[in-house]
Amino acid sequence: MSEIEIEVVLVEPKYDGNIGAVARVMKNFGFKSLTLVSPCEIGDFGRAMASHARDILENARIISSIDEIEADILVGTTSISGRDDADHLRYPCLTPEELIRGLKGVKGRVAILFGREDFGLFNEELRKCHILVKILTNPEYPTLNLSHAVAIVLYEMSKMRGRGERKVTRKENIERLMRHLDELFEELSYPKYKKDKTLMIVYRIIGRASLTTREYMTLMGIIRRIRRRLKSLKEEGS
Amino acid sequence: MSEIEIEVVLVEPKYDGNIGAVARVMKNFGFKSLTLVSPCEIGDFGRAMASHARDILENARIISSIDEIEADILVGTTSISGRDDADHLRYPCLTPEELIRGLKGVKGRVAILFGREDFGLFNEELRKCHILVKILTNPEYPTLNLSHAVAIVLYEMSKMRGRGERKVTRKENIERLMRHLDELFEELSYPKYKKDKTLMIVYRIIGRASLTTREYMTLMGIIRRIRRRLKSLKEEGS
Incomplete structure (x- = not known):
């Protein structure tokens, strides 16, 4: 196990189905700590989407501003990256792979922030993030579903852990x-x-x-x- | 653009929300060809989940058996991997990264099969696959949501884009x-x-x-x- 502690933060999520799906994929990749910033109400559908990860939903910490996040490194995710240095707010954006390369060996608490389904993270929120990450997508339709974005980032993060199931012959x-x-x-x-x-x-x-x-x-x-x-x-x- | 053509195949999906979410993430990563094997009916929720990718839903090819797939390489996905050599049906399973390493440079049509939400792919279906892939997950709760599994595999595949030189045999x-x-x-x-x-x-x-x-x-x-x-x-x- 890595000594890095990962916290998933959803900022003002609007659909409880997405929150549930995020809880599930967190458990799939062995992450536990979920923080919700002013979330919508979580109903039956959200709980159904969480499936066997309801414990993560139930133990989620609810806060009202990202200023309450207790982590050493804030990573912001965005679907729009700055094209060049002129856009200092969104440039440079790392790929998830570059993120894990950068975090390798880090010991401490890292919060990964995912924004609203429609508007993402606001500029003043991105300004507070230490690292920005963008998943490279098709410019024709760049915006991933919220839980898909979380799934992909956690999938990459989980690679930081020990690997290797397939023993090849000598x-x-x-x-x-x-x-x-x-x-x-x-x-x-x-x-x-x-x-x-x-x-x-x-x-x-x-x-x-x-x-x-x-x-x-x-x-x-x-x-x-x-x-x-x-x-x-x-x-x-x- | 790569000369490898990727076809996403969902085998007997039960929830139209998942089919819609798969269509969306396909478009997010620039993939177009979706095949559905005896799917459930697609209603308003499925179409809403597809969001701006309804064209992919509408153009999906519907077939009744995986034998109708027209691709040179069939890749089966599973959440259970053979633990060792004794399980020759499910061993070895590649990680998505190993899959793209193996397909690098290939020129031809590759179908990636995703099984039912509850039972995955049946053994007789796995037997027909040339390559097996498993996303490494937490053994406590290994089963990913269907559209999450697709999102992760397509995310990895999208890293592969480049020129295909290695023409695979039929x-x-x-x-x-x-x-x-x-x-x-x-x-x-x-x-x-x-x-x-x-x-x-x-x-x-x-x-x-x-x-x-x-x-x-x-x-x-x-x-x-x-x-x-x-x-x-x-x-x-x-």
């Missing part, structure tokens, strides 16, 4: 597999130039797939079985 | 390759249960690698050469 194993394949190709009397080219092509395919140990063993099993069969047929023939 | 070719491999395994007297499992594992490796036409032909050449040799040795023997 380099030595791949080399061993290639040797066996080379021997099989010899037995199939591939002409040398063709054999090398074919091996290279297979090597690339296997490389791109980044094999698991199981998959490596399966491929070895297939090659072994072919070679054994060739051998026994040859012996029968002689 | 789906029919992969099927042909698998049939030849099946016949080879028959000739090698694989026990049925083992043959099916082994074929599935090879299918996944090949799917992750997204073969070029040249690579497909090379693999076909290897299989043909092995079969020819087995046949001639057998004839010599008899």
Whole structure:
């Protein structure tokens, strides 16, 4: 677990469905702390959208101004970025990836502010933020649904945590597999130039797939079985 | 713009609000092609959730089975990943980042399948997918809202835009390759249960690698050469 504490802040959200959906995605990515600034009332629909994350809704802290946020770093999100230095209020905007790169190793409390569904964060709110973030979208229709914006930022933040589920097989194993394949190709009397080219092509395919140990063993099993069969047929023939 | 064409496929979605939200986030990230497999009816709420992306809803293609999908690569999404090699159907699952790394440079049509809100994709549907993807979530509450899952995958895919150079081989070719491999395994007297499992594992490796036409032909050449040799040795023997 990272030592960074993340707080999600929704500023004057208007639809309880969005608040519920935000609570759900927070729980999906293992975040707990939700702060609501002057939110709409949360009814049955909002609770339904929260699904198994009602505890996050119920424990949400309700405040009336962003000045009450207790965090060391305020990150503001916006769907409009400044085009250049002339717009010092909105420039530069980081991408979510750049944000996590910047926060890597930070120890402390970070609040990420998401604005109103229609007007986003006001300029005086953006002015108080230490970092601005914008998700790169299609200029034809840049405004993400509120809970989608939260989902994407939290998804990126969750990458800061430890990763790696898929254990790939070791380099030595791949080399061993290639040797066996080379021997099989010899037995199939591939002409040398063709054999090398074919091996290279297979090597690339296997490389791109980044094999698991199981998959490596399966491929070895297939090659072994072919070679054994060739051998026994040859012996029968002689 | 990339030459990879992405098609979002929702399999039996139950809530029109989710379908609308998916249409919106598709437009946010500049994707257009939506396919719905036996969807619920889309009412006012669904259209409201689509907001400025009603055109995507209206142009959605409606089909009744995933077999009607016209794409070369099928990517299945799941919230449950195989824990280890023992679960060959769901293992390995790529992260969305690994997916885009694998698809980088690909030229061709890719369908990304998202399952039902409650049951996800069925096993027989997952079996037809060339690549499996899972968004890493909190094991306490792993299931993302449908439109959140789409938002995150499309957000990652949108990072990939660039020129496609690697033309992938067609789906029919992969099927042909698998049939030849099946016949080879028959000739090698694989026990049925083992043959099916082994074929599935090879299918996944090949799917992750997204073969070029040249690579497909090379693999076909290897299989043909092995079969020819087995046949001639057998004839010599008899």
